[in-house]
Amino acid sequence: MSSTARDDIRAILVRAGLHESVYDDAIESVRIHARVALHFHPERLSRTGRTVADGLRRTGVYMSQFETGLSGGSPSAFPGGERDQWESQLFGGAYHEPDASPAGRPKYGALAVMDHPDGPAPRFGSCYFLLHAEVSSRSTFTFGSSHEPHAPERTGTLDVFDPVMAPLLAQLERGSGAFGIDDLTVAGLLDQLTSGLSKPSFDPQTRPLGRALDSFIEAQIHGDIRLNQDVERLVADPAFRDHPVGESLATISMKYGIPLYWHPGFTLPVGKVPDVFREYPVRPLAERIAGQGVLDAANIGAMANSLELEPEAWKAWASHEDTLTQFRRLWHVLVVNGVPD
16 A cells, blocks of 8 residues: 555656655655644533533543544544444554553544644634644544545555555645645645644744645544643634633643643624535524624534533424534634634
């Protein structure tokens, strides 16, 4: 598989007029400097009834979806669920041994390639931890999502990264862009990997949003993630700056020695929300959340929590699964169209 991927990469490099050493230098930089970001919605309620931020503050450990019951993607992290099946296929049943525990499951993030202030995969959460580069050595990587049919063919490690890069470079060669940058080229990506990964920009709040909704390199981190050891910085949505959740984030920063930064944030008047986004109605939900006011990460999250706290109030709305999907789609609308406050 890796040799086939390398052959594909060589052909792409030739057509781009690039020497193979340019690619090798870029991959060596990835091996040394690559960092993974873990996106999360800090206000959402886990199975314990606590907010994610409060759970992180109390435990100092980033938990798997099989522990929290939360996901910015498919909410199927339970035995026999879709995510359980994807992991069995991707990791050859390694997490399905009799002694496997929910805490031992992989934690999902995305490789921070372009240093976007809102993170490499904001679809999965308004805030994110940027991990130290050392954590990447115990991670696997997939170009795209691990639930996609070709995910095993697009998965690798830092030592065997060609299967990840081959489909990515092919996409760039087709002119489709990547990571929220429509005009990104093969040469442009390799230059970014070579020269732009060594240190993240100092202040995320001063740079334009990346809005990389659909294009990312998923990372699966294997082993524990401890805030005091593995996290380089915490980047939060400013909707929580003067909010009880923001107080928990500030406490996490102080308690575990993690610098706290704020990215520019997303706000959107309800009047600018489309009726439908990716086959799901979102305008009615936006109006239920904010009337004719303004959406942000905090008020979307508060209403999403009410779905769990007050299920009777949502019975006439839609099925629980469809309502969850509507909340995800509405958040995606905010990522694509929202502007800093």
